[in-house]
Structures are given as structure tokens and as C-alpha cells.
Amino acid sequence: MSNVTSPAGYTAEDIVTRLTNAVHEHRVLPGMKLSEDEVGEVFGVSRTLVRQALRSMAHGGLVSIERNRGAFVAKPSVKDAREVFEARALLEPQTARAAAERITARDVASLEAHIKREHSALDAGEAGKALKLSGHFHVEIARIANQRTIEVFIRQLVSRSSLVIALYWRRRTALCESHAHHALVDAFARHDGRAAEELMKGHLLDLVSQLDLRDVPEKAVSLRDALTG
Amino acid sequence: MSNVTSPAGYTAEDIVTRLTNAVHEHRVLPGMKLSEDEVGEVFGVSRTLVRQALRSMAHGGLVSIERNRGAFVAKPSVKDAREVFEARALLEPQTARAAAERITARDVASLEAHIKREHSALDAGEAGKALKLSGHFHVEIARIANQRTIEVFIRQLVSRSSLVIALYWRRRTALCESHAHHALVDAFARHDGRAAEELMKGHLLDLVSQLDLRDVPEKAVSLRDALTG
DNA sequence: TGGGCAGTGATTGTATACGATTTTGAGGGG
DNA sequence: CCCCTCAAAATCGTATACAATCACTGCCCA
Numbered sequence: 001m002s003n004v005t006s007p008a009g010y011t012a013e014d015i016v017t018r019l020t021n022a023v024h025e026h027r028v029l030p031g032m033k034l035s036e037d038e039v040g041e042v043f044g045v046s047r048t049l050v051r052q053a054l055r056s057m058a059h060g061g062l063v064s065i066e067r068n069r070g071a072f073v074a075k076p077s078v079k080d081a082r083e084v085f086e087a088r089a090l091l092e093p094q095t096a097r098a099a100a101e102r103i104t105a106r107d108v109a110s111l112e113a114h115i116k117r118e119h120s121a122l123d124a125g126e127a128g129k130a131l132k133l134s135g136h137f138h139v140e141i142a143r144i145a146n147q148r149t150i151e152v153f154i155r156q157l158v159s160r161s162s163l164v165i166a167l168y169w170r171r172r173t174a175l176c177e178s179h180a181h182h183a184l185v186d187a188f189a190r191h192d193g194r195a196a197e198e199l200m201k202g203h204l205l206d207l208v209s210q211l212d213l214r215d216v217p218e219k220a221v222s223l224r225d226a227l228t229g
Numbered sequence: 230m231s232n233v234t235s236p237a238g239y240t241a242e243d244i245v246t247r248l249t250n251a252v253h254e255h256r257v258l259p260g261m262k263l264s265e266d267e268v269g270e271v272f273g274v275s276r277t278l279v280r281q282a283l284r285s286m287a288h289g290g291l292v293s294i295e296r297n298r299g300a301f302v303a304k305p306s307v308k309d310a311r312e313v314f315e316a317r318a319l320l321e322p323q324t325a326r327a328a329a330e331r332i333t334a335r336d337v338a339s340l341e342a343h344i345k346r347e348h349s350a351l352d353a354g355e356a357g358k359a360l361k362l363s364g365h366f367h368v369e370i371a372r373i374a375n376q377r378t379i380e381v382f383i384r385q386l387v388s389r390s391s392l393v394i395a396l397y398w399r400r401r402t403a404l405c406e407s408h409a410h411h412a413l414v415d416a417f418a419r420h421d422g423r424a425a426e427e428l429m430k431g432h433l434l435d436l437v438s439q440l441d442l443r444d445v446p447e448k449a450v451s452l453r454d455a456l457t458g
Numbered sequence: 459t460g461g462g463c464a465g466t467g468a469t470t471g472t473a474t475a476c477g478a479t480t481t482t483g484a485g486g487g488g
Numbered sequence: 489c490c491c492c493t494c495a496a497a498a499t500c501g502t503a504t505a506c507a508a509t510c511a512c513t514g515c516c517c518a
Contacts, residue, residue: 009502036470046503047470055281059288068470068509083378090319090379149290149312150319153382238472265500275473276500297479297500463516471508478501487492 010043015053018043023062023073024135024162025128030075034063060156062163074163078213081164085208088157089201091150092138096184096200097193099145107144111185114140118178135162137181141200144188161207168211180206239272244282247272252291252302253364253391254357259304263292289385291392303392307442310393314437317386318430320379321367325413325429326422328374336373340414343369347407364391366410370429373417390436397440409435 010018019039022028040050054071057063064074076084114137121130135158142151180203187195239247248268251257269279283300286292293303305313343366350359364387371380409432416424 037468048502048504051470052284055284056288059285069511070470080378083376086376087320087378087382090323091316094319147312147315149309149316149386153316157378266498277472277474280500298481299500459518461516461518463514465513465515467510467512469508469510471506473504473506475504476502479499481498482496484495485493488490 009045010049012049012052012056015039015043015045015049016056019053019057020060020062020159021132024132024159025126026131026162026166027128028073030073030163030167032073034071034073036070061160074160076160076163076167078168078215080160081168081211081213084157084160084164085204088138088154088161089204091154091157092141092204093197093200095142095145095147095150095154097197098147099141100188100191100193100196102146103144103188103191108185108189111137111140111144111181111188115178115181115185118181122178131162131165134178134181135159141184164211168213170210170212239274239278241278241281241285244268244272244274244278245285248282248286249291249388250361253361253388254355255360255391255395256357257302259302259392259395261302263300263302265299290389303389305389305392305396307397307444309389310397310440310442313386313389313393314433317367317383317390318433320383320386321370321433322426322429324371324374324376324379324383325416326426327376328370329417329420329422329425331375332373332417332420337414337418340366340369340373340410340417344407344410344414347410351407360391360394363407363410364388370413393440397442399439399441 019028019034028034034054036047036050036054039054040047043050054063054065058065058071061076062074063071065071114133118130118133118137121127121133138158139151139155142154145151180199184196184199184203187199248257248263257263263283265276265279265283268283269276272279283292283294287294287300290305291303292300294300343362347359347362347366350356350362367387368380368384371383374380409428413425413428413432416428
């Protein structure tokens with residue numbers, strides 16, 4: 001069962017994980033082509049598994065597949081970006097409240113450790129990794145709320161948020177959200193559901209306010225995009 | 230299955246559509262095995278496309294894939310069922326409100342025609358088709374609200390609701406929801422967002438209240454399920 | 459000189475083949 | 489009579505091969 005398979009090969013899900021991490025850490029950027037042959041060569045597997053992985057990620061909205069043209073890292077439009085955060089605004093505040101009511105001491109410690117890792121990454125200058133962890137914090141809350149269905153949705157939305165941030169973030173400097181996350185954990189520790197709900201609502205509004213979602217033409221990553229987009 | 234497959238062939242998405250319809254209309258039931266060879270033979274395509282289709286449906290939660298064992302129509306647990314309706318309760322009321330504020334006369338007419346089709350199906354004794362249409366009504370609202378992201382989520386949730394209904398519905402008699410849908414359309418026509426939101430909230434509670442979600446052991450569709458589930 | 463057009467290379471779409479895992483059923487032993 | 493073991497059959501997992509489509513280059517012609 002423990003598929004350590006270092007020698008032999010990756011499974012499709014491994015590829016999804018690796019690619020997803022790369023996107024979350026902004027090592028591969030929206031619009032980038034994900035050639036089946038190329039990805040397959042990187043991981044040492046045939047195109048069969050790569051195709052599975054890419055289609056899987058397409059369902060999560062992280063890549064977009066164009067028939068006979070291939071897979072690309074998704075490039076959410078301004079409208080997509082707004083929708084993502086509108087959906088998060090519907091799901092996450094109440095989920096945070098539920099989490100506050102159910103959270104255990106162990107979970108609180110886990111979240112604190114999570115924030116610590118965010119800080120470490122930031123201090124180490126690994127902004128991408130910090131961003132990834134920061135997103136996963138939100139997924140953890142859904143897990144703690146014991147809502148698997150919503151957790152999957154939030155995971156998707158956080159994923160796409162990473163793309164949105166890559167495209168529309170205003171400043172290149174740090175995303176000093178750790179303060180907001182700290183405040184949330186405090187509310188959780190007090191089992192203060194209402195506070196958690198309000199904090200999450202404000203946190204999401206904060207995030208959106210730091211985006212530049214004016215209806216300007218999108219940054220083209222290639223000439224093709226400029227002409228066909 | 231009357232599958233006189235047109236000459237050329239189906240695409241993977243066609244297969245998804247056909248299978249999904251079959252599930253929504255309760256012609257294939259939770260737990261049923263979906264053998265790759267069998268499905269492929271029915272549609273006249275190779276296993277390649279069938280696998281694509283099944284994996285696609287798995288992402289939507291409509292089928293579950295067990296490694297080396299195959300694909301089965303998903304069989305949501307009681308907890309899954311609760312989660313589905315809790316997620317719907319977070320998403321749909323506000324979406325209904327947004328729809329009420331944006332809806333056009335053409336959309337109103339479309340929804341009314343939709344309800345009419347529901348009635349026709351019921352009158353014709355096609356309960357499955359009526360159920361499918363009834364679910365799609367909720368998806369249409371998200372479309373009218375101009376929220377694609379949420380629309381996809383609601384589509385998934387409605388899908389799974391169909392499975393939940395197949396497993397946990399109390400009475401075998403008609404799902405007389407058309408009244409609730411009528412009231413919603415009325416609110417939409419008046420652009421009364423608050424009323425629409427409240428009606429939707431109540432409608433969802435109504436639906437849940439008609440389910441039997443006590444923590445009884447699930448009906449086993451096979452011996453294996455009884456022993457491994 | 460600029461645009462249309464055909465040929466060529468590259469990439470994806472689909473089917474088939476082979477290997478791995480699971481399931482099933484029969485036979486022998488307790 | 490039940491259970492255990494083992495082999496055969498069925499089913500899924502992955503790789504490879506071939507077909508279809510697209511992108512690009514170079515040529516020809518207006």
C-alpha cells in the first residue's frame with residue numbers, strides 16, 4: 001500500500017499533486033502550456049497518466065484544456081476572479097463558525113503550527129511556499145468543521161485564488177495575512193463562532209481589496225494570447 | 230437501452246451526459262457497477278473514452294472509483310447526504326436573491342416553461358424525468374444569477390441530491406415540489422430578492438425534511454457492500 | 459511586397475495490447 | 489459440512505501505436 005515507488009514511477013495523483021503545488025507556489029504561471037510529452041518526460045511516465053492528471057486538474061479549474069491544442073494553466077478572467085471570491089464569501093464564513101464550535105485543542109495546535117510554517121517560509125524568502133500554506137489554512141478550517149463536501153469546494157476555490165493572485169495581485173511585497181489568520185485561530189480557541197464568522201468575512205474582503213480587478217485587458221503571456229484572447 | 234449509436238461515435242462528454250441523465254432519472258441506481266467494457270460496448274467506443282467519462286463523473290461525485298475494482302454509481306452516506314444539503318443551504322438562497330435582482334422577462338418565461346415540462350413529465354408518469362427537471366431548475370437559477378462558478382457547484386450538489394433521494398426518500402409518491410418552484414418564480418418575477426432567498430431556504434429545508442436521514446445501516450445493494458461498507 | 463496555399467512537423471485524440479490485481483469457483487483436507 | 493488453498497477467468501491499470509488535427513514554414517502568384 002505505501003506506494004513509495006521511488007524507482008518505478010508516479011501515479012496520476014502524484015502528478016496532480018506535484019503540478020498543483022507548482023501552480024500554488026507560482027513556479028508555473030497562468031497561461032503556461034503543459035505539454036503532455038514534456039510533463040510525461042519530467043515525471044518519467046507515459047502520456048496516459050499525464051492526460052489523466054491534466055483532466056483531473058481541469059475539473060478543479062486549475063488548467064484549461066482546449067481540444068486538439070492541449071492543456072494550459074488556467075488564466076481566470078476578471079469575472080472568474082470575482083466569482084471565486086463571491087463563492088468563498090458564501091462558503092467560508094459559516095464554515096469558520098462551524099469550525100469554531102467543533103474545534104479541539106489538537107486542532108488549535110495544528111493551526112498554530114501551520115501559521116508558524118507560513119512565517120518560516122516567509123522568513124526564508126520562499127514567498128511561493130508561504131502563499132501555498134496560507135491558502136491551505138482555509139482548507140484546514142473546512143476539515144475541522146467536518147464538512148468534506150464544502151472542503152472540496154473550498155480547496156478548488158483556494159486553488160483558483162492562487163491563480164487570481166498571480167494575475168491580479170497589486171503589490172509584489174509580502175501578503176501579510178498572518179495577522180488575520182492569527183486572529184481567526186484566537187477566535188477558534190475561544191470557540192467564538194460568531195467572531196470567527198465575522199473575521200473570515202473581513203479577511204476575504206481584505207483579500208479582494210488587494211486585487212486589481214478593474215476590467216483592464218489581461219496581461220498576455222504570449223503573442224498568441226494577445227491575439228486569440 | 231436503445232442505443233442505436235449514430236455512425237461515427239460518441240465523445241467522452243456525450244457518455245458523461247447520457248450516464249448522468251440515467252442516474253438523474255433513477256434508471257441506474259446508487260451502488261450499481263459501471264463496468265468499462267460493458268459501458269464501452271453500449272456506446273460503441275473503446276475503454277479509453279469510457280474511462281475518461283467515468284473519471285469525469287467521479288470528480289462530480291456521481292460515481293466512485295475503487296482501484297482495481299472499477300467504477301460504481303456513488304452511494305452517499307447519511308453524512309454525505311447531510312453535507313450536500315448543508316452546502317446547498319449556504320449557496321442557493323443567496324444565489325436565488327442575486328437571480329431575482331438580475332432576472333429578465335425572458336428568463337422568467339424560461340423558468341415557467343421549465344416548470345411546465347416538470348408537470349408534463351409527472352402527468353406522463355415519468356417520475357424520473359420530472360425529478361431530473363426539478364433538479365435542473367436549481368441550476369438554472371444559478372445561471373440566471375450569472376454565477377458560473379457557483380453554478381458548477383450547485384450542479385454537482387443537485388446531482389448528488391438525486392442519489393440521496395434515491396437512497397433516502399421517504400415516500401414513493403410524487404415529489405410535489407412544483408408549488409415551491411412556482412412561488413420562487415413569482416418572487417423572481419417581482420424582483421423580490423429577499424422573498425426569493427427565504428423561499429429557497431424554506432424549499433431546501435422542506436426537501437431535507439422529506440428524507441429519512443437517521444443513522445440506520447444503509448441498504449446494501451450487494452453482499453460486499455454489507456461486509457466492507 | 460503582401461497574402462494565400464500547400465506541405466511538413468509537432469501535438470493531441472483514440473484504439474489496442476499487455477501486465478497486474480482482483481474475483482470466482484473447484485477441489486482437497488480437516 | 490465447512491473452510492482453506494490454488495488456479496483460471498474477468499477486470500482494471502498503464503504503455504504503446506496509429507490516426508486526426510493543428511501550427512508553422514516556405515513557396516508561388518497577384
